[in-house]
Amino acid sequence: MHRQLLLIATCILGWAGTAAAQQPTTAASLKTAYSISKNATSESEYTQIIDQIQQSDLAAADEEVRSYGNQLLAWALNRRGELRWDQIQAPDDEFATAAIEDFRNALRLDPNRWRAKQNMAFVYATRGQMKEAEALFDDVIQTKPDHANAFFNRGELRYEMGKLPAAISDYDRAIALQPGEADFYTGRGHARFQHGDIGPAIDDYRRAFQLDKGNATRAIDLADALQNAGQWRSAAENYRNALRLDSQNLRTLLNLAWLLATCPDGSLRDGQQALEITQELRDIPANEEFRYIDTYAAALAETGQFEKATRVAQTGLNLVPASERSGFEARVANYKSNQRYRQSPIRQVGGQ
Template identity: 25%
Template sequence: MEDKLIAIFLGFLFGGMFLFVMSRELYRMLKTQYSSAAEGNRHLRQGNLEAAVSSFSKLIEKQPDNVDAYLYRSSAYIQLNLLEQALDDCNTITELAPQNHYAFLNRGAIYGIMDEDEKCIKEMTRCLELMPDQQDALRNRAYAYSRTGKIETALTDFNRLIELAPDKSSYYSERGNCFLSLQKYSEAIQDYTQALQWIKDSWELYSWRGYCFARIGKEQQANADYKRALELNPFDTAIKQNPEDITSYQQRGNLYYDAGQYQNALNDFSKFEETSELTAEILVCRGYCYLNLGEISLAKAEFQKAHSMNAYGDAIKKDPLNSSHFLERGFLNYYREDYQQALHDFTHAWKLGEQSEELLPFRGAAYMKLHEYTKAKQDYETAIQNHPDSPHAYNGLAWLLATCPDETFRDGKRSLKLAKRNCILLITPEWNDLGTLAAAYAATGNFDEAVRLAKESLALAPEHEKADCQTRLEHYEHSEPYCDFET
């Protein structure tokens, strides 16, 4: 019984907003005698962006070397999403005043908004060279590092931000997201809890913390956080006000999924069915809902549709060095039973430095499906060595050693040790964990215990797995170990 293969849905995106010179900087008076400076400042503070552009343009006509006027006009352009014009103003500033760190801050923010993360990082680094510990630059650079998969480096910037501003709640939540990406769930929980001291009504923080609690087996705390997240979520109201608000359905569907309410999630994702916005991403989400509901054929159909729409292809083309895109596509290919392609994606993710605890157990399971037992065993062993307190590989390796069709791989005694360790780490074992433990006992000749556990596994198993569970139980009742010829 191979390792549980559960897709991870992280309810956040790094880099949702890049920071540039905004209102808190505008109280610094422009050094000019012209009234258009004050007008531009006032318009910018009030959000009258086009009027602000006009005022600063008039000032620039009269003072073509006025650096501040270019700076503030670039900020107005950014908010108007006129990024090329904003970029031109920043370029002009760096020519007029090469030491003006705000120009690099704004130019880096522009590149961030344009999804040119490496350029963003370069600009923010230059800003920090000119003005060490400039918090907006540190935060922007951390966002960009995160989006390029350099989570450890991003973590360094967030650590510094917290040293500079230990009472800033957003820094804790953002560092928590880094820890979550690194699968350091306990550290993430600490940061989310700290942030919740200041932001008590954040549905996102409760959702993220709930996810982390679930990953370390603290189901009671996870359920409490998910319940609170659902109570606080803004999407119910948004949908009532506008039943055609597709984005809110997607966001609420993600939250339902994380909370384990798969039918509710599926209902929300299905709102896309008759719209032009049915994307490969939504099909993948629906596939995982069906998978968790035990509707295997429907799940495979959704995954196949997503594959035909080149799921993750655009993301990989845009950011070919981001290992998580290949990992996610590997999950998709595994579930649509293209194990060779799944191996290709998992291996590529591994070469790019992907550190997910799930990667090697997934690749090991794919090797098992292709009867490459030596490679499967090696992946499971490496996964356990790298993450000795993570249950993902223990179940897979225990199953291989107990049931492998090739007798040279069987080792009932070690299988039993691994299966027990898996159940201890999980705290609340599921049907397939108990099934693996039963197979391990059978492999050691303890059929009484194998029968007892196989019955427990059968009682907990989803409907589509019950026939196989029954078959294994009958083997043990006849004092026969089980051999998994289908693997």
């Protein structure tokens, strides 16, 4: 954008030299708008640019200056819209409404402004209008075929739409364009995992963690995939990597405790440690309550406390997701029969 602003400035200053006598207010307004734009970062500064240009008489300028003036106005509208969108609390609150108006006005002035198209695609996605969002991402990619984030953003959208092969293809392209971005590998890892490509998903999660070793979530993603693949020892190592980065992460603590309580490998299983982890947890959020109950009950059973395990597990019967009910009810039956639970891998991939 900096180079474009210089072009705008050149045109404005050149036009001002020949037309200032006839349109001094317009020339001054455009020059002021450009001056503000060089260092603008706040909503108020972008508003000043917008006001300056809207108060000028662009219609009286020659076509070239009018075009660049509209481009500068579209740029400022889009930037102000981005700042407003960052403040939204709900998809239809006052900030969202104001941001959408800015994005639409930017595109009305400059239909080829790809960043505004991308922002409108985010708006549509947030509102659940997936097809409209996908169409705009298509336009962005057609305009900017070398923009890695455009492919990544469309991949994220297609993942949410359940278009897993298409999403993987978009992540492939993003990675080819920008191979050092950890988010791209994580996105492809999620899509591959959901598609059933567990081994390649693990490779992606591992690469994401290698690129971003200070991020606990990268380690957790890798550990979860390894546990689901039955690579128990590697999973345990990566959960502990995650805990070194974030010792209070609830997802890590619950999933490590689950592994310690239910792992088929007796050399890794440690019911007492699993019990200690779960008993020390406090303030469990509602969306994690079932996972906590399930894990705590498994740890109790592993330490031989079957009666208590049964009582605890039964408190989760009204919370269990429909997709997990049959497995959970089987575990409750195990505990009633004084049997411990042993998990099985979703799909065996490679060795330990």
